[in-house]
Amino acid sequence: xxxxxxxxxxxxxxxxxxxxxxxxxxxxxxxxxxxxxxxxxxxxxxxxxxxxxxxxxxxxxxxxxxxxxxxxxxxxxxxxxxxxxxxxxxxxxxxxxxxxxxxxxxxxxxxxxxxxxxxxxxxxxxxxxxxxxxxxxxxxxxxxxxxxxxxxxxxxxxxxxxxxxxxxxxxxxxxxxxxxxxxxxxxxxxxxxxxxxxxxxxxxxxxxxxxxxxxxxxxxxxxxxxxxxxxxxxxxxxxxxxxxxxxxxxxxxxxxxxxxxxxxxxxxxxxxxxxxxxxxxxxxxxxxxxx
Numbered sequence: 063x064x065x066x067x068x069x070x071x072x073x074x075x076x077x078x079x080x081x082x083x084x085x086x087x088x089x090x091x092x093x094x095x096x097x098x099x100x101x102x103x104x105x106x107x108x109x110x111x112x113x114x115x116x117x118x119x120x121x122x123x124x125x126x127x128x129x130x131x132x133x134x135x136x137x138x139x140x141x142x143x144x145x146x147x148x149x150x151x152x153x154x155x156x157x158x159x160x161x162x163x164x165x166x167x168x169x170x171x172x173x174x175x176x177x178x179x180x181x182x183x184x185x186x187x188x189x190x191x192x193x194x195x196x197x198x199x200x201x202x203x204x205x206x207x208x209x210x211x212x213x214x215x216x217x218x219x220x221x222x223x224x225x226x227x228x229x230x231x232x233x234x235x236x237x238x239x240x241x242x243x244x245x246x247x248x249x250x251x252x253x254x255x256x257x258x259x260x261x262x263x264x265x266x267x268x269x270x271x272x273x274x275x276x277x278x279x280x281x282x283x284x285x286x287x288x289x290x291x292x293x294x295x296x297x298x299x300x301x302x303x304x305x306x307x308x309x310x311x312x313x314x315x316x317x318x319x320x321x322x323x324x325x326x327x328x329x330x331x332x333x334x335x336x337x338x339x340x341x342x343x344x345x346x347x348x349x350x351x352x353x
Contacts, residue, residue, distance in 0.1 A: 067101050068130045070094055075127045078116040139341045152181035155345045158194045158206035162289055162309040163332055171352045182345045190287045198337055204346040205336035217335040227328035228320040230296055230303040244321040246276045253283035253301030255292050269304050272326050306330055
């Protein structure tokens with residue numbers, strides 16, 4: 063058994079088809095099938111169930127896949143650490159964040175980090191919390207900022223901030239000029255523009271539930287997972303948005319009027335997340351120390 067066979071087997075397990083795995087590995091299909099056969103013969107167990115249209119792992123195959131994935135991950139980390147020892151901190155640091163919170167926390171830290179570790183390059187991916195978790199789970203980023211709550215069983219975390227949510231109108235909307243606070247009951251019958259509900263992420267439900275608790279019928283005009291789009295609709299006088307304070311950082315502050323929402327508990331927290339049981343690169347560890 064060698065590392066190449068582990069890579070081949072993991073590709074087959076993840077793609078579910080020999081043909082797709084072969085395309086991913088840039089090799090022909092027959093040699094890949096042959097290497098799988100050799101691996102099963104060496105182990106003396108059946109790893110793949112070939113009775114279905116898409117291949118599936120046997121129980122033995124699933125157990126072997128989990129260990130093989132760990133071994134390949136440790137090899138990658140070992141290579142990174144060896145290069146770090148030889149050449150100092152270097153390589154590409156992959157991070158992710160929602161646009162608004164990322165704008166607040168990331169640029170200045172990248173600037174400071176680059177001054178101390180000039181050989182590190184960055185890949186900064188943006189997306190909502192659902193997208194950040196997808197990128198983490200796919201190992202496309204080492205860590206990411208996400209709005210809580212999220213399923214925490216798979217992640218380590220570092221708390222970042224807790225912020226209130228605000229009602230946001232156009233800066234020149236005469237109905238709201240001069241108002242610093244607003245009650246949810248004042249939003250009865252007002253078209254609302256909300257963050258879209260994402261699987262497992264309850265920011266959207268938090269707003270709706272709080273309005274129900276106050277006996278207010280929510281007239282939801284539009285939902286979006288794009289903060290800039292939400293603010294553009296507010297700017298077009300199509301409704302009032304209810305958003306975390308930090309989201310206003312994506313547009314000039316003078317464009318909008320933010321009002322605190324009185325007598326309610328509309329708050330959300332954010333944290334930096336990274337996968338459990340997956341060692342971070344030296345660059346990632348050093349960058350996280352800046353928070």
